[in-house]
Amino acid sequence: MSSLKYLLGAAVGAVALAALTVSASALTVGFSQVGHESDWRTAFSKSMQDEAKAEGIDLKFSDANQKEEDQLKAVRSFISEKVDAIIIAPIVVTGWDQVLKEAKAANIPVFVVDRDVDTKDTSLFVCRIAADFNLEGRLAGAWAAQALKGKGNIVELVGTVGSAAAEYRRTGFAAVQALFPLIKTVKSQSGDFTTQGGKEVMESFIKATDGLKDIKLVWAHNDNMLLGAIQAMKEAGLKPGKDILTVSVDGVPDIFKMMLSGDANASVELRSDIGPDIYAVVKAYLGGKKDWPRWVVIPSDLHTIADAAEVLKKKGG
Ligand code: AHR
Numbered sequence: 001m002s003s004l005k006y007l008l009g010a011a012v013g014a015v016a017l018a019a020l021t022v023s024a025s026a027l028t029v030g031f032s033q034v035g036h037e038s039d040w041r042t043a044f045s046k047s048m049q050d051e052a053k054a055e056g057i058d059l060k061f062s063d064a065n066q067k068e069e070d071q072l073k074a075v076r077s078f079i080s081e082k083v084d085a086i087i088i089a090p091i092v093v094t095g096w097d098q099v100l101k102e103a104k105a106a107n108i109p110v111f112v113v114d115r116d117v118d119t120k121d122t123s124l125f126v127c128r129i130a131a132d133f134n135l136e137g138r139l140a141g142a143w144a145a146q147a148l149k150g151k152g153n154i155v156e157l158v159g160t161v162g163s164a165a166a167e168y169r170r171t172g173f174a175a176v177q178a179l180f181p182l183i184k185t186v187k188s189q190s191g192d193f194t195t196q197g198g199k200e201v202m203e204s205f206i207k208a209t210d211g212l213k214d215i216k217l218v219w220a221h222n223d224n225m226l227l228g229a230i231q232a233m234k235e236a237g238l239k240p241g242k243d244i245l246t247v248s249v250d251g252v253p254d255i256f257k258m259m260l261s262g263d264a265n266a267s268v269e270l271r272s273d274i275g276p277d278i279y280a281v282v283k284a285y286l287g288g289k290k291d292w293p294r295w296v297v298i299p300s301d302l303h304t305i306a307d308a309a310e311v312l313k314k315k316g317g
Helices: 003-020 039-055 068-080 097-105 133-147 164-177 195-208 223-235 253-260 275-286 308-314
Strands: 028-033 058-063 085-088 110-113 128-131 152-158 183-190 215-220 245-250 266-270 295-298 300-304
Touching: 028 039, 028 068, 039 058, 039 223, 039 275, 058 068, 068 085, 068 097, 085 275, 097 110, 110 275, 128 133, 128 275, 133 164, 133 215, 133 245, 133 266, 133 300, 152 164, 152 195, 152 223, 164 183, 183 195, 183 215, 195 215, 195 223, 215 223, 223 245, 223 253, 253 266, 253 300, 253 308, 275 295, 300 308
Parallel strands: 028 058, 028 085, 085 110, 110 128, 128 295, 152 183, 152 215, 215 245, 245 266
Antiparallel strands: 266 300
């Protein structure tokens, strides 16, 4: 090889390698977040912001305050700003096709995180990076079935209607419950994933059931609704965690504190520190790794009083 050819070959190799290891500091990423409705959501936003800072990514962060129209507006403004990638944590599963087509037409890759979309055209987003909400519901259902010894009435605090987190958790729990015909859901209502919503719904359950008479367990689609429900039960002179068992999802520090004080029993942990996992996929995609599974799964697991102190310590609580 002549020295000129050798030099050219080396230069082409270097360019190819650089293309595969895209520099984070050169990236502008738009992130449309659901809102700040729960402690889990706030921790997840922090993870996304902290990691962007650590990586030198220019993050355009938009909090949709649980309003679907704000979320669509944010995505359209990321498109007009010509960001390198768009990350969406969708509030509800429906209504995404049009804006995803607009991002595709602008050649901007989209990554769906946390909740799901019902879009059938797989070319409209690269992949979803998220926990298995159905599994979370099944883990909660299995714990409930065991704790109730296969028998008892329960009440359900549902998350945001139309969100994947509420729908898949509900389906997962119901699948296990179907194996135990003596476990019956007597009340079920949405508290919109908020502490206040959970409190208000539980107050109405308490009124409608003569003080939760014959109710053995509360199943809440997230910890914050349960935290509100615990407050309502205590104000009504009831003993959550003892007379009324509890199971929920998220694993936020306050729920472990409730377990340690005997007011809550079990929670399925949804990891919130997933900023690094998400940006790793985005950076690799932009660097040339285009083949991703449709769903990159983040693991979830169940915690009880048995490991509450240990988990709380790990979370710095
Ligand atoms: O989508 C995940 C859910 O959204 C969390 O479980 C809940 O706390 C949040 O509001």
